[in-house]
Amino acid sequence: MIELKDVTKEYSKGNAALNGVSVKIEQGEFVFVVGDSGSGKSTLIKLILKELEPTEGTIIVNGQNLSRMKHRQIPKFRRRIGVVFQDFRLLKDRNIYENIAFALRVTETSTRVIKKKVPAALSLVGLAQKYKSFPKELSGGEQQRVAIARAIVNEPAILLADEPTGNLDPTNSWEIMSLLKEANERGTTVLVVTHNQEIVNEMNERVITMKQGVIVSDEKKGGYINED
Amino acid sequence: MRISTVGYVGKQGVKNIWRNKMFSLASIATMSACIFLFGLFFAIVLNFQYIVKSAEEGVAITVLFDEDATKTQIKEIGEKLKARDDVSKVNYVSADEAWESYKKKYFGDSPELAEGFKNDNPLAGSDNYEVFMKNQSKDKDISVNNKSLSSTQNELVKYAESLDGVRKVNKSDVVAKTLSSVNVLVGYVSIAIIIILFAVSIFLISNTVTMGITVRREEIAIMKYIGAKDFVVRSPFVIEGLIMGFIGAVIPLGILYIAYSKAIEYIMTKFSLLNNIITFLSVQRVYRGLLPIGLILGVGIGFVGSYFTVRKHLKV
Numbered sequence: 211m212i213e214l215k216d217v218t219k220e221y222s223k224g225n226a227a228l229n230g231v232s233v234k235i236e237q238g239e240f241v242f243v244v245g246d247s248g249s250g251k252s253t254l255i256k257l258i259l260k261e262l263e264p265t266e267g268t269i270i271v272n273g274q275n276l277s278r279m280k281h282r283q284i285p286k287f288r289r290r291i292g293v294v295f296q297d298f299r300l301l302k303d304r305n306i307y308e309n310i311a312f313a314l315r316v317t318e319t320s321t322r323v324i325k326k327k328v329p330a331a332l333s334l335v336g337l338a339q340k341y342k343s344f345p346k347e348l349s350g351g352e353q354q355r356v357a358i359a360r361a362i363v364n365e366p367a368i369l370l371a372d373e374p375t376g377n378l379d380p381t382n383s384w385e386i387m388s389l390l391k392e393a394n395e396r397g398t399t400v401l402v403v404t405h406n407q408e409i410v411n412e413m414n415e416r417v418i419t420m421k422q423g424v425i426v427s428d429e430k431k432g433g434y435i436n437e438d
Numbered sequence: 439m440r441i442s443t444v445g446y447v448g449k450q451g452v453k454n455i456w457r458n459k460m461f462s463l464a465s466i467a468t469m470s471a472c473i474f475l476f477g478l479f480f481a482i483v484l485n486f487q488y489i490v491k492s493a494e495e496g497v498a499i500t501v502l503f504d505e506d507a508t509k510t511q512i513k514e515i516g517e518k519l520k521a522r523d524d525v526s527k528v529n530y531v532s533a534d535e536a537w538e539s540y541k542k543k544y545f546g547d548s549p550e551l552a553e554g555f556k557n558d559n560p561l562a563g564s565d566n567y568e569v570f571m572k573n574q575s576k577d578k579d580i581s582v583n584n585k586s587l588s589s590t591q592n593e594l595v596k597y598a599e600s601l602d603g604v605r606k607v608n609k610s611d612v613v614a615k616t617l618s619s620v621n622v623l624v625g626y627v628s629i630a631i632i633i634i635l636f637a638v639s640i641f642l643i644s645n646t647v648t649m650g651i652t653v654r655r656e657e658i659a660i661m662k663y664i665g666a667k668d669f670v671v672r673s674p675f676v677i678e679g680l681i682m683g684f685i686g687a688v689i690p691l692g693i694l695y696i697a698y699s700k701a702i703e704y705i706m707t708k709f710s711l712l713n714n715i716i717t718f719l720s721v722q723r724v725y726r727g728l729l730p731i732g733l734i735l736g737v738g739i740g741f742v743g744s745y746f747t748v749r750k751h752l753k754v
Contacts, residue, residue: 259663282668289665299660303457316666318443364665 211237211368211399212258217267219253219423227253229423230267235401237367240394242410243403244434245420251403254420255372258401259291260284272367289317292361292398294390296373298353300345306332306356307341313360331359335389351382358389362398369393371402375409383409407434447670451677454654461649462682469686469739472639473732477694479635480731481724483628489716490621499591500608501567501598511603512565518601519569524590526572533565569594589618639735644743651675651747658751668752675748676741683740684733691732695721 212235219228228250235241243251256262257269260276269276272290279287300309310331314324332338335355345353354374361369371390375383387402387409394400404410410417410433417432418425427435455462501519503512512530520528531539571590591609598607651658661671699721706713 261663285662285665285667287665288663291665293663299656301657301660312660313664315443315446316661316664316670318440318667318670320440321442360664 211235211239211272212401213268213270214254214257215268215270217257217264217269219250219257219262220265226265226423228257228264231423231425232267233418233425233428235399237399238394238397240391240400240413240415241402242413242415242417242432243401243420244405244410244417248422249420250423251420252372253423255293255370255401255403258368258370259293260287285317289364290367292364292366292369294354294357294361294369294371294374296376298345298350298357298377300353300356300360302345305342305344306337306348309345309356310360310363313363317364327363331363334362334392335359349382350378351385354378354382354386355389358386358393362393366398369398369400371400371404373403373405375404375406380408387413410434443670447673448677450674451681454674454678455681458653461653462678464649465682466686466689468642469639469683469736470690472635472642472739473687473736474690474694476632476635476639476735477690477728477732479628479631480728481694481698481719483624484724484727485719486624487621488719490617490624492717498568498570499595499598501569501604502606502608503565504603504605505563507603507605515598515601515603516567519567519598522594522597524572524594525569527568527570529568529570531566531568533563536564536566569598639739640743644747648747651751655751658748662752671752672745672748675744679740679744680737681740683736683738683743686740687732687736691725691729694728695725698724 212233214231214233217228217231218226220226227248231250231254243254245251253262257264257276258271260269260271260279264277272287274287301312304312307328310328311324314327319327329338329341332341335358337352337355337359340348340352345356348356354377358374369390374386374390378386383406390400390402391413414431414433417427417429417434419427419432419435501515503515516528516530519525571594595607595609598604658671702718702721705718
C-alpha cells in the first residue's frame with residue numbers, strides 16, 4: 211500500500227529532513243508516526259502525497275511508483291488519498307455541506323452522486339444536523355470532524371492525518387481518533403502523525419518513531435517513546 | 439469533463455468576484471485606469487494623424503507645359519493626372535490667371551509697380567496645372583496608410599515629368615517632408631507610449647491578481663490535495679480574470695465615449711475659429727478602432743494575468 215525504500219529528502223545540501231528511510235505499510239493498517247518537531251514526520255506525509263520529491267530513493271503508493279508519475283497523473287492519484295490537517299483547512303466562506311461537496315465537485319463527481327454522498331459523510335461524523343452551519347459557527351472538534359468527512363467522502367484507500375488532534379481538547383481528540391479508527395475498520399489504511407502520547411499509548415496500534423530524519427523504532431503494538 | 443463541472447467552475451468564477459469584493463474592485467479600478475489612459479492616448483494620436491493628413495491635402499505640385507504644347511496635349515495631360523488614385527483635384531491656371539494671382543500677391547499694396555507690364559504678361563508661357571494630392575486617410579483606415587506624403591509626391595512628380603508636353607514640375611518639398619516627418623515622429627512616440635502603458639498595466643494587473651490569489655492560496659492548496667485537476671483549479675480564476683477584464687474595459691470605454699463627444703462639442707463651440715483650421719474625428723470613427731482594441735486588451739490582460747499567476751500556485 212505505502213512503501214518507502216531508502217528515501218532521503220534534503221531541503222538544502224547536507225540538511226536531510228529524511229535520511230535513508232525504508233518502511234512498508236500494508237493495506238488496512240492503522241499506524242501512528244511519532245517524534246519530536248523536525249524529526250521528519252510531516253516531510254513523510256508530503257512525500258506520500260507527492261507534494262515533495264525525494265532527493266533519493268523510491269516511494270510506492272497504491273501500487274504506483276511516485277518518481278515515475280507525471281504531473282497530470284497526480285490529481286487522480288490524490289483522489290485515492292484523504293488528508294486531514296491540524297488546522298482543519300476548511301473554506302470559511304462556505305457552509306459545511308458545501309465544504310464537503312467541494313471535494314466531490316472539484317473531482318468532477320456528478321450532482322446526483324454528490325447529493326447522496328455528502329449527507330452520508332456528514333452522518334458518519336455525526337454532523338448531519340449542522341450541514342447549513344459555517345465553520346466559524348462550529349467548535350474545533352466539530353470543524354475537524356467536517357475535515358474528516360471531506361477526507362473520507364471520496365472513499366479513499368489511504369487516510370493521512372497530520373496532527374489531527376493538535377488543536378483539540380482531550381474529549382474532542384478522542385472523538386476524532388474514534389472516527390479515524392472507524393474509517394480504518396471500513397478498510398481504509400490510516401496514517402496518523404501525532405504528539406499525543408495518551409492516545410498513542412491507549413490505542414495500542416503500530417507506532418513508527420522518528421528522530422532527526424530516521425526511523426528509530428517501529429513496533430506492531432507500540433507506545434509513545436518519551437525521550438525526556 | 440462533465441457539464442456540471444463546467445457549470446460549477448463558471449459559477450465559482452462569478453462568485454469569486456463577489457467573495458473578494460475589495461480585490462475585485464482594486465483589479466477593475468487598475469484595469470480601468472490603464473485602459474482609460476490607453477484610450478485617451480489612442481484618441482489623441484488618431485486625431486493628430488487625421489489633422490496632419492488633412493494638412494497634407496493642401497499640398498500641391500505645379501505642372502508647367504512645353505512652349506509648343508498644343509491645347510489637346512494640355513487637355514490630355516490634365517486627364518491623365520486626374521485619372522491617378524493619389525490625385526484629388528487638378529486646376530488649370532492660364533498664364534493670365536497666373537499673372538493676376540502674382541500681381542495680387544506681390545504688388546497688392548502698390549499696383550502702380552505692375553503698370554509697366556500693362557500689355558505684356560511677363561508670365562506668358564507659364565500656363566500650368568495645380569495638382570492636389572488626395573488624402574488617402576479619408577478612404578482608408580489611417581493606421582493602415584503608412585505611405586509618407588513625401589514618397590507619394592515623388593511618385594506623382596516622376597509620373598508628371600514623364601508625360602509628353604510637360605516642361606517642368608514644381609513641388610513643395612519642404613512642406614511635404616515636414617508633414618511626413620511629423621507623422622513618423624507621432625508614430626514612434628505613440629508606439630513608445632503604448633509600450634510603456636502596456637508594461638505598466640501588466641505589472642499592476644499581475645500585482646493585483648497575485649494579491650487576490652495569495653488570499654486564496656489555501657483554497658488552491660486544498661483543491662490540489664483533494665485531487666482537482668489543474669484545469670478545475672485554474673478555471674474559476676481565469677473566468678474571474680476574464681469578467682473583471684471585460685468590466686475593466688467597458689467602464690473606461692464608456693466614460694471616454696461620453697467625455698470625448700462632450701470635449702469635441704465644447705472645443706468646437708467655444709473655439710469656433712478652429713473649425714476652419716482643424717477637424718476632429720467623430721467619436722464613432724475613433725471607436726471603430728478603440729472599441730475592439732480596448733475590449734481585447736481588457737479581456738486579454740485579465741486572461742493572461744490570471745492564467746499565469748495561478749500557474750505558479752499549481753505546483754502543490
